[in-house]
Amino acid sequence: MTSQTNQPLYAARTPIFPRRVNGFFRRFKWWIMAVTLGIYYLTPWLRWDRGVSLPDQAVLIDLANRRFYFLWIEIWPHEFYFVAGLLIMAGLGLFLFTSALGRVWCGYTCPQTVWTDLFLLVERWIEGDRNARLRLHKATWDVRKWRLRLTKWAVWLMIAVATGGAWVFYFTDAPTLLRDLLSFDSHPAAYITIAILTATTFIFGGFLREQVCIYMCPWPRIQAAMMDPDTITVAYRDWRGEPRGKGNVKNRKAAEAQKAVAEAQAAGAGVARYAGTPYPGKEAQPATPPKLDIANEHGDCIDCMACVNVCPMGIDIRNGQQMECITCALCIDACDDVMARIGKPRGLIDYLALSDEPAERAGAAPKPLWRHILRPRTILYTVMWLLVGVGLLYALFIRSDIELTVSPVRNPTFVVLSDGDVRNIYDVRLRNKAGEERVFRLSLSSDALMRIALEGSDNLNVAVPADTTVLQRVYVTARAGDPAASADSTALRLWVEDVTAQIRASKATTFNGRGAQ
Amino acid sequence: MSKRKTDKVTGVETTGHNWDGIEELNNPLPRWWLWTLYLTIIWAIGYTIAYPAWPMISGATSGVMGWSTRANVAADIAAHENTNADLVAQLVASDMPALPEDPDLNRYAIARGGAVFRANCSQCHGSGAAGAKGYPNLLDDDWLWGGDVEQIMTTVRHGIRNTIDDDALYSEMPAFEDILEPAEIDAVVEHVVSLSSTEFDAALAEQGAVVYADNCSSCHGDAGLGMRDLGAPNLADAIWLYGGDRDTLRITVEKARFGVMPPWGPRLKEADIRAVSAYVHSLGGGE
Ligand code: SF4
Ligand code: SF4
Numbered sequence: 001m002t003s004q005t006n007q008p009l010y011a012a013r014t015p016i017f018p019r020r021v022n023g024f025f026r027r028f029k030w031w032i033m034a035v036t037l038g039i040y041y042l043t044p045w046l047r048w049d050r051g052v053s054l055p056d057q058a059v060l061i062d063l064a065n066r067r068f069y070f071l072w073i074e075i076w077p078h079e080f081y082f083v084a085g086l087l088i089m090a091g092l093g094l095f096l097f098t099s100a101l102g103r104v105w106c107g108y109t110c111p112q113t114v115w116t117d118l119f120l121l122v123e124r125w126i127e128g129d130r131n132a133r134l135r136l137h138k139a140t141w142d143v144r145k146w147r148l149r150l151t152k153w154a155v156w157l158m159i160a161v162a163t164g165g166a167w168v169f170y171f172t173d174a175p176t177l178l179r180d181l182l183s184f185d186s187h188p189a190a191y192i193t194i195a196i197l198t199a200t201t202f203i204f205g206g207f208l209r210e211q212v213c214i215y216m217c218p219w220p221r222i223q224a225a226m227m228d229p230d231t232i233t234v235a236y237r238d239w240r241g242e243p244r245g246k247g248n249v250k251n252r253k254a255a256e257a258q259k260a261v262a263e264a265q266a267a268g269a270g271v272a273r274y275a276g277t278p279y280p281g282k283e284a285q286p287a288t289p290p291k292l293d294i295a296n297e298h299g300d301c302i303d304c305m306a307c308v309n310v311c312p313m314g315i316d317i318r319n320g321q322q323m324e325c326i327t328c329a330l331c332i333d334a335c336d337d338v339m340a341r342i343g344k345p346r347g348l349i350d351y352l353a354l355s356d357e358p359a360e361r362a363g364a365a366p367k368p369l370w371r372h373i374l375r376p377r378t379i380l381y382t383v384m385w386l387l388v389g390v391g392l393l394y395a396l397f398i399r400s401d402i403e404l405t406v407s408p409v410r411n412p413t414f415v416v417l418s419d420g421d422v423r424n425i426y427d428v429r430l431r432n433k434a435g436e437e438r439v440f441r442l443s444l445s446s447d448a449l450m451r452i453a454l455e456g457s458d459n460l461n462v463a464v465p466a467d468t469t470v471l472q473r474v475y476v477t478a479r480a481g482d483p484a485a486s487a488d489s490t491a492l493r494l495w496v497e498d499v500t501a502q503i504r505a506s507k508a509t510t511f512n513g514r515g516a517q
Numbered sequence: 518m519s520k521r522k523t524d525k526v527t528g529v530e531t532t533g534h535n536w537d538g539i540e541e542l543n544n545p546l547p548r549w550w551l552w553t554l555y556l557t558i559i560w561a562i563g564y565t566i567a568y569p570a571w572p573m574i575s576g577a578t579s580g581v582m583g584w585s586t587r588a589n590v591a592a593d594i595a596a597h598e599n600t601n602a603d604l605v606a607q608l609v610a611s612d613m614p615a616l617p618e619d620p621d622l623n624r625y626a627i628a629r630g631g632a633v634f635r636a637n638c639s640q641c642h643g644s645g646a647a648g649a650k651g652y653p654n655l656l657d658d659d660w661l662w663g664g665d666v667e668q669i670m671t672t673v674r675h676g677i678r679n680t681i682d683d684d685a686l687y688s689e690m691p692a693f694e695d696i697l698e699p700a701e702i703d704a705v706v707e708h709v710v711s712l713s714s715t716e717f718d719a720a721l722a723e724q725g726a727v728v729y730a731d732n733c734s735s736c737h738g739d740a741g742l743g744m745r746d747l748g749a750p751n752l753a754d755a756i757w758l759y760g761g762d763r764d765t766l767r768i769t770v771e772k773a774r775f776g777v778m779p780p781w782g783p784r785l786k787e788a789d790i791r792a793v794s795a796y797v798h799s800l801g802g803g804e
Contacts, residue, residue: 412643456617
């Protein structure tokens, strides 16, 4: 029998009020936010001259005409493998970064993180920092609370509309669409898309935040498969911090630390330990020996909760690796700040590899960074990523401006003419990817003697307008009595040639005779 | 009520469930998840009211939105017809032999004709228009009644040897088993074989030539080249509607052939008749 307890099946969300934090990683994240948002909002406005018949947009997904334009590259539907290849590269890149550096994608560039950060910025700007927000949360709904909440929601909504609005610009000429949107004669699909993306941005960025990362996103559960003890991830050096406690009186500690550093430096040993990894703009602080064993049983953590209060996921990193942690490193900044104030070296919480723990515990130097990052698994991901990339580049450069596909008509496989000649029909698609009309001349080459003729035309020239595909029926005839007329199949190659530009392309196919009868 | 237990390592309450010492932690789902479930249920109910959903004895509930795929398709078709109304009018008014000079209209006619063909003609002539025994191959260059687009249009409109349309193309070959002796039939068959083949019994064919001149040449011509006014096939080429071997030819001479095609004038729109004629003409044998 199990005990009968009254437990809830569903839990209300515990609101999180992340505190403001300053530091290297916070600044780095602001920069990344500026760059990624800039890319997102500005890309559709980049212009690119594509001639008269096409929109002058540098990046355009033209669903109606099934074309994808990226700067000078133009992808046709049959070249969709480029998009598939890029997606594979994105996937492999994510594997590579996760296995080397943990969830850097989540912590820095994931849209959910970027927009949540932006929304938090607004929230802090309007309602104040953590304590003020906590108080407001508990306050009754008076005029002030309503005013602050409504202001916040209004700003969020503006950001959300701008977010949804920017998305649709990728699919059609941006300036035209903007004008149509403002004068309310755009296609309903544009408004519906904007409405949906506005709603999701508003709800996900404003209200669901960490819930998206924990419950909706599959990545936290998948990424564990890419990480191992060598992965660099955010962790708490518990062997240095524990047992935590407020017993670390700031001044005494600082004095002792300085003394110990002087001693250690004089002895010239154990200097590297606990130094933490210096980052640009973040000075390497004087190293201290592991334990200042002077009538004090406490570790370096003073249990100030700064790391917990800044965490946007609402977790305590000192409890060890957790699925919720997005390695945003804000707790590193927060704790480094505390360490500086109590005169300890930075890096109690740090980007580190868990496999270094025994070495650090024993006072030995950790493995150098490159040894963590360069390992079979990351090398394999890199090689795979490069293979796909090089393959795509190669495919991009061998693409020709003219292309043809040949589909032999197999219903029927051949036609006998009244004079006994045997004729095959081919549906030839001629693709002109250039910006102007071109005239293609068709011809055939084969060991057998055969004639070529075009349906509805006296000559062998086909005019193909700019950026279009033309379907042309082609007749190939073998004389009665010729081996090709009676053989089961004969090899044949159809050629197209741009009459003026001297570009040729060809496709091999076969000619069906009457067979053995 | 027993006291709630808490897992030491995680600090999370357990559900009290215990399997061989392994305890289940109680990590409840977020409440908005539950709301989402309720919302989908409410949505589903509204959906079945708004749209056709519940199966009844005959048909299903029709929904308050008046939504119907059939009506949508009809509207789509009407919209298409509407956008193409210009082309249809041009096609109906066009001079058919000059159609290829207007590439847009020609492309439209052939595309539309292909659809008409697959729906109405492919049952006999095959989806690839290669025909079958007794049903002419429309891809080759041999035509019983003529292969220019005007003639094809006449054939489509009125059909062949049917009793429905008074203007149907009509001809009848007599059954010669009551007219000729068996030996004469053998001879005339050998003569017909000789018209298109190099392997034949010269003496017998010589006899047959006489029989042919008396009985067959009035329709099939002295040299066996056929006569399109009567739909009499060319016997000297490589194409046989029913087969060119001696046994088949003997049956043809003895019993005669009488291929019938229905008139499409009463069933197809004018634009469709023109379109399908343009399509057939474009298949490779058009004259
Ligand atoms: S911020 Fe640093 S010192 Fe403060 S509780 Fe967290 S780990 Fe301990
Ligand atoms: S514990 Fe929180 S603050 Fe620290 S890296 Fe993870 S998610 Fe960021």
